[in-house]
Amino acid sequence: MTEPLLAERFVLEEVVHEPLPPEKRRFRSRLLGLWAVLVYAWLFAPIVVVVIFSFNDPAGKFNTAWNEFTLDNWADPFQRQDYTEAFLTSLKVAAVACLVATVFGGLMALATSRYEFRGKGLVNIILVLPLTTREIVMGSSLFTLFFARNASLGFTTVVIAHILFCLSFVALTVQARVRGFDWSLEDAAMDLGSSPWRTFRTVTFPLILPGIAAAGLLSFALSIDDYIITSFVAGDGTTTFPMRIFNANKTELPPQINVLASMILLVTVGLMGIGAWRTLKRNAAAS
Amino acid sequence: MSERPIDPELAAAIDLARRLSRRRFLTRMGLGAGAVALGPTLLAACGGSSGGSEGSGGGGSGDTELNISNWTAYIDQDDDGNAKASGTTIDRFQEATGISVTYKEDYNDNDEYFNKNFSPILGKGKTLAADIVCPTYWMAARIIGLDWVEELPLDDIPNHANLLDSYLDLAWDPGATKHMPWQAGITGIAWNPKLTGGDITSIEDLYDSKLKGKVSFLTEMRDSVGLTMFGMGADPADADLDEINAALDKIEGATSSGQILKFTGNEYLRSLENGDIAACIAWSGDIAQLDPELGIQFAIPEEGGMQWFDTMVVPKGAPNVPAAAKWMDFVYDPENAAAITEYVQYVSPVKGVKEALEAKGGDAAALAESPLLFPDDETLSRLSVFGELDQEDEIDIQARFNDITG
């Protein structure tokens, strides 16, 4: 589960590039270029299908064969009440999970990267463990916990689980981004008479904000996409969007699913774009 | 009252299940003893319950709200797929009673619902949010046996009288005082003639190497094993352990040889439509709901077919029992039941549905003639309900079946 950690570093950080090595082996370059085109085509094939089929007017219950172009699905993306409800549940879960995980995880990252203290190694291990634990194990362990503690499965248990798997992500993402910061800036501010709170607000927070924002976005994306863990801890009427799709895809696949999925795509890509643009601007200003 | 063509035969089929379910009584006795042994824990769980506002046992008296958990695509919807759109059964119920209905299609699997909701919640004396859930007959029998459901307030359900008589003497719920059937159906075989090149009339055809790798079976153990038993000349209603194991052997062989491609729930529909499989074990209503232009065929195999029904039960301690009663009464009105039948195209357990459909005329009247919705005596004589299994046997068989299905 460490994946997007890397991802976000690239997307948001790697915008400054170095000069290219001199171009000599033209043929090999072309071959590599061709390979890249093929790989990108492969990566985007399902997405293209999802987006194209959001404009389909399917003949039967399954939106899997092309029938007729229509804009109706986009005109009324929330037409299917049951999917919309599940979608809203997912948004609610993701919002709460992302908020709590970002705050808790951000604080943890601050503690581990700024302070030296006893037990730091242990804390780091406990932080990494959830990431190496597979979803199926995490889901089933939470299931047994709620079961053993007589907790009814529902919205609360889903949120608890989502906060859990976002937490380590946030902490490690922020940690990775603030590594190497010059914390003596804080001391300087304090020496100049700034109060601790003011120092945090004007020095520390702006420093960690990009990391926090990226981590928040990631945990939102993780939460809204999770199926395996959720399937273990959701019950008794709480259905998230991925669960709804997984269960309903047996009897139907309405095009609204494609519309909602395309919307998630647009929003996350949009947010990513804003992030990248801001970093670009900052880097440009810095240089 | 039992002059409907459906009655005597359905009665016969269910009778058989009932005869076999005498064992159930013993099982229940066994459970009773278990409950005594586990007494302290259970009692503590009951006494200390803080889960539901109503506590356990009593059942709530709410009649302004109603929460229903059902299988997907199991009630009438408008063309856009909204089950609560104007004119649908739920909408008319809300209009008529002022009760606001929360209808969730989150009952996806009997075992899964049992392990996530019934057992951990009801089994510890707490309450579910749902007022009505729709387990299949054998699961309903199980949770009724475990005493995890409310007795239905039959006085508030006058339309209970419309329940087909054959459902009234099930050993696990005589008089149907703890459950009301929702829809019944037939398990048979479906095929795509473009791919099979001909009709599939026998279960053995599914095992024919001509269809190798083009066949799917159902993850519902009783359907896959039951049909195979028919094919081997046994009657699944007897639930004979040796015969069941022989059928499992046969399924296992066909799985490892690559004859059976997949075990599925309703998703066989899409595979059949897309041509990824050529023939499969299927549920009658699913096929009836399909677009006829696809040309998908359904038949009860010549050796025999499985019969089953899903139920409505009120879980113990449900907050809105009166509202649940009103719902059951509403959907047991023949007119309302006919509206549901017209959409879901399963066999209705309600008397007078055929007449109601005929009275509607048009397409509805055509449905009244459908042998899959209103099977004739000859058809019914070829159907069986899977016999009752001991708890131990059921777990062993299910485990073995799960190993086979991968």
Next chain:
Amino acid sequence: MASETSLRQGRKAPYALLSPGMLWLILFFLVPMWTLLRIALSEKPNAFLPDYELTWRWANFSDAVDRFQPELVRSFAYAGIATLLCIAIGYPLAYFLAFKAGRWRSLLLGLIMVPFFTSFLIRTIAWQTILGQEGPALGLLRALSLVSVTDAIGLTRDGAFLNTPQAVVGGLTYNFVPFMILPIYVSLEKIDARLMDAAQDLYSTPAAAFRKIVLPLSLPGVFAGTLLTFIPAAGDYINAELLGNVKTGMIGSQIAKLFLKESNYPEAAALSFIFMAIITAGVLIYAKLLGTEELAA
């Protein structure tokens, strides 16, 4: 290095900052793991009732291994093949991005992640559409009369993509390839361009330069990518369920089935632990090779 007034010198501050998050991790990660372990050593006297007894039944573990050996082997085999495919696909792409992409590099890097911001399930369902009997992939093959060729080389089976082990491995490769591309890219990108020039001066052929300089320097990326791909691929079962057939079941679905279908919590818990133990062993070996800092980053 820091003055007396430094915020970093607080004794209680780090613990205060850590406490909400740590509490969460302890309550909902460590405690559940403990519960899971207890259940793995328990018996459930009655499968239908929610009670279990801790009887230190270690046989749950051996039972689980006996029963699910094929799925365990299969999970790691599929994950292994998918990981190799990820390297084969991802390495050249990462190389391209690091050295040949020019000013398009940041855009192209960002694009790699874009498909992964739609739902995992929806992507996989889209693959069902693409690979199905009436989907564009087979349509193209049929138009080119290549089905017999792809059958022969094992890309398709009896003229079908869908419901084959190939499709499952393909799905795993697709879903986890970015986590191979990105770490390899990182390690390649760190290589100094002057080093490349020097290498070309030193060695006679570009191939030798690649083998002696670029490849060794990029190996940490390959190692990291391998774990980032292999671990999630071994634990996944959605690909197997949606794209595979009855003989492609992976360990995840067996655990889910034991919990949710058979109510056999003890064996399910034991199987979870076995699976986790294998993974953890792998991670430890990795950590030994590269250090936990790298893993965290």
